[in-house]
Amino acid sequence: MDGKLAVIGLGSIGSMALWQVSHMTDSVIGFEAQSPAHGRSAVGGDTRLFRMIYLGNPDLYPILERSRDLWAELEAETGQDIFTRCGGLSIGTADGLYIRSLLETTRTNGAAHEILSHEEMAERYPQHNLRPDDCAIYDPNAGVLRTDRAVTAAIAAAQANGATVHTNTPIDSITETDDGVVITSGDTSWTFENVIVSSGGWSRRLMPDYLKAATQTKRVFLTWFVAHDAAQFTPEKFPTFNRMYEDRSMYGAPAVDGVTVKATLDGRGTVTPDPDGFPRELSTAEIAETIETVSEFIPGLIPTIVRSDAFPDLYTRDRSPLLGWFSESSRIYCATGFSGGGFKNATGYGHIAAHEALGKQTLEGLEFVRPERFKTGTSTPL
Structure with missing residues (x-):
């Protein structure tokens, strides 16, 4: 052996x-x-x-709890700053399926959370352009992993x-x-x-x-933007977010580098037969949908993609x-x-x-x- x-x-x-x-x-x-x-x-x-509030199987929650503890152990063992806890927002229509489903899972597993009304969201996180019937669920244990x-x-x-x-x-x-x-x-x-x-x-x-x-190997792409006012998109002021509204969906993270804000379309993976041979560049349609969505959701970001890339992952x-x-x-x-x-x-x-x-x-x-x-x-x- x-x-x-x-x-x-x-x-x-x-x-x-x-x-x-x-x-x-x-x-x-x-x-x-x-x-x-x-x-x-x-x-x-x-x-x-990283987030403790999610859609899906309640049996995932003990893994999330173990993961949260182990991220802290890895930081302690290595002396590296890996996890930035800045909170997280799940944004959607107050009576829509997305928010209802999130709350159902969250109440089942007992994850800490806070429901923010449209008015509370607008006051605390004005970076998000809300629709009249939007609300959010705030996750105090969410953050960004390096x-x-x-x-x-x-x-x-x-x-x-x-x-x-x-x-x-x-x-x-x-x-x-x-x-x-x-x-x-x-x-x-x-x-x-x-x-x-x-x-x-x-x-x-x-x-x-x-x-x-x-299983299928899929190509997943990411996009970054620069803000009109970078001070409004630091981890202290701009939590991670997931947002779903009908056919629009986006997630993102604050400017951990002090410059670029991650804001990326969600659920846009496309099948690729070769993990070594897929296009890294975004298509015209991907660019257009990304810019249109970020312009609607987060008007404080300049609607020009300053960085993008694509990566393979295996889907079941x-x-x-x-x-x-x-x-x-x-x-x-x-x-x-x-x-x-x-x-x-x-x-x-x-x-x-x-x-x-x-x-x-x-x-x-x-x-x-x-x-x-x-x-x-x-x-x-x-």
Whole structure:
């Protein structure tokens, strides 16, 4: 054996899994096809939103709680400033499905929140151009995560704990044998007791057919703007936001660099067959819709995109992650398919993957993330 465990892909989740594993054993090797936090990975774009208020399965909430605690642990262990807590807003029509659904999930899981009326929103956060029937839900625990800093810090911490890292080492194949799991890169091979696959948009080629059929790699783009008055868009004055209104949707973050405000259309991922060969530039239609939406929602931003980029991520059919073994008898653990929303929970997902891959107990209530749901046909289609 070359090690107890291999982690293939050291991006959002793989870096955190490696860090967590390194607390339990130094017999772990991480493999990254390029370099940590490279510009073509789903880590790209500087920041991601963290929030405790969300749409969907209440079973996600314990993972969010674990993730929040682990972000603080990563900062304490590495001395890096990774999470800026600035609060977060979910904005929509007061009696619309978006706000009603958010409140239903929030009241079920007990997340701290504050409902802001149209008048309260207008007074506290005048940066947002509200419709007459808009309101918001304020999340005091929300904020901004520094993606590049988080990934590089986690990998450095893992190495300090005894983990080995191979960069610029793409894995060509994974083969299970009676003795363990053999992985190859070019003419070199290694054998491990178990393997975690956490390669994001590049994971499909290493997955069994039933998971290939249930996943797609999609291109997701991000956009940034400059404000007329930068002082109004600092983390102290401008919380993260998610806003939905009929066919318009946008999310964003304050100017953590003091200059550029992230404001990006939500839910615009497009299928790309090749995670290495999709357009990084925005189309004319994407630019037009982005500028039209930001002009309506946040008139304090100059309606010119000053920066944009696009990244690949792996989406599942039901948009819930893949966390678990390829099969009951497999030694290959899947930690991918986070469908454009995984980074806020990267520490929590990494914790689950690390512990389960080493045969240790972790959180309960994880049936909704298990890969075998796609074997049985019980998953909910998009």
